[in-house]
Amino acid sequence: MNIPFIDLKAQIKSIRNEIDEVINQVIDNTDFINGKFNKIFCENFAKFIDVKHCIGVGNGTDGLEIALTALGIKPNDEVIVPANSFIATSEAVSNVGAKVVFVDCFENLYTINTDLIEKKITSNTKAIIPVHLHGQPAKMDEIIAIAKKYKLYIVEDCAQAHGAKYKNKNIGTLGDMAVFSFYPGKNLGAFGDGGAIVTNNDKLALKAQMIANHGRTDKYNHQFEGKNSRLDNLQAAILNTKLKHLNEWNYKRQTCANHYKTLLKDIPQIKLPGLIDNISHVYHLFVIRAVNRDNLIKFLKDNGISTGIHYPIGLPFLEAYSYLNHKNKDFPITYQYQTEILSLPIYPELEKHKIQYIVDNIKEFYKHN
Numbered sequence: 001m002n003i004p005f006i007d008l009k010a011q012i013k014s015i016r017n018e019i020d021e022v023i024n025q026v027i028d029n030t031d032f033i034n035g036k037f038n039k040i041f042c043e044n045f046a047k048f049i050d051v052k053h054c055i056g057v058g059n060g061t062d063g064l065e066i067a068l069t070a071l072g073i074k075p076n077d078e079v080i081v082p083a084n085s086f087i088a089t090s091e092a093v094s095n096v097g098a099k100v101v102f103v104d105c106f107e108n109l110y111t112i113n114t115d116l117i118e119k120k121i122t123s124n125t126k127a128i129i130p131v132h133l134h135g136q137p138a139k140m141d142e143i144i145a146i147a148k149k150y151k152l153y154i155v156e157d158c159a160q161a162h163g164a165k166y167k168n169k170n171i172g173t174l175g176d177m178a179v180f181s182f183y184p185g186k187n188l189g190a191f192g193d194g195g196a197i198v199t200n201n202d203k204l205a206l207k208a209q210m211i212a213n214h215g216r217t218d219k220y221n222h223q224f225e226g227k228n229s230r231l232d233n234l235q236a237a238i239l240n241t242k243l244k245h246l247n248e249w250n251y252k253r254q255t256c257a258n259h260y261k262t263l264l265k266d267i268p269q270i271k272l273p274g275l276i277d278n279i280s281h282v283y284h285l286f287v288i289r290a291v292n293r294d295n296l297i298k299f300l301k302d303n304g305i306s307t308g309i310h311y312p313i314g315l316p317f318l319e320a321y322s323y324l325n326h327k328n329k330d331f332p333i334t335y336q337y338q339t340e341i342l343s344l345p346i347y348p349e350l351e352k353h354k355i356q357y358i359v360d361n362i363k364e365f366y367k368h369n
């Protein structure tokens, strides 16, 4: 049996007619930039997240950078980010000229360890970017308390957690601003790059909107130099169509995750992802920690099962951050992840019998290793 890590074709097949129809509408109306669907999607996504403003942008990385700029983050400011994330989180900080300050993660949750944040705060610290990694909200009560105490901004990185909830509130409503990515493999994915910034703050919304669109509100009346980072109208049309299915798709991901957990729970060589109380995890990824991980990956591959590692090198250990001179012992959990973490296939269309096949193969591997 062949099981891909992600199967976008299966999802597209299920909504192909709806998608073809809206793509044709955009083309027939040559409505490509800041068009009708962009407006409709942003309104619908704001409603979905339960937030006042949604600004479509070119991608999640730009979204983070624009949010930080809108908040006035500038050179010499410090911004706290988790050591375990995709590079976009820290890249955005560097791209606005600020200093990246990494914090290690909670071992079984994978999200930023809120007990370690205060030690990293200095008089230059201006913001925290919690990442709701793999679809699980970061510990936001603790982060909000720290941000209040030290007067820091919070920019939620929601790239992996569309529709996740923290204590009955949607992620994306818990900080000053929040950013989503619509990269094709995300829980809500476009057919190319796309992203959105959401906020309840009118001033920040206007600022972000202007930065993303050449510093203007009127066609040629530019109040400052911004950039060109707009959500493409074709992508907005696709996202607007897919948004209607997101809750159902997230539910199916949760069902897959629960099935994995039931089947994997008695394998001593496997550690399952932890859950915090009172949240809804939307399982963008299902990440376990596995003894003898690299050989397990090979065994699964030989049996037709594709897996992933998110991420093989922790951010502080990337060459890109060698100038910070971090040592392995500075981020022991992120360092440990590098040899243990393993992302198993998860997507709404993944059938139960395929999960069973994956688990059977994991069991077979550990019989001999």
Ligand SMILES: Cc1ncc(COP(=O)(O)O)c(C=O)c1O
Pocket (backbone or CB within 6 Å): 059, 060, 061, 062, 085, 086, 088, 089, 131, 157, 159, 160, 180, 181, 182, 183, 193, 194, 195
């Ligand atoms: C945690 C995280 N932040 C930010 C991004 C950046 O999003 P994009 O690829 O749309 O720029 C991603 C996307 O992969 C991500 O996983």
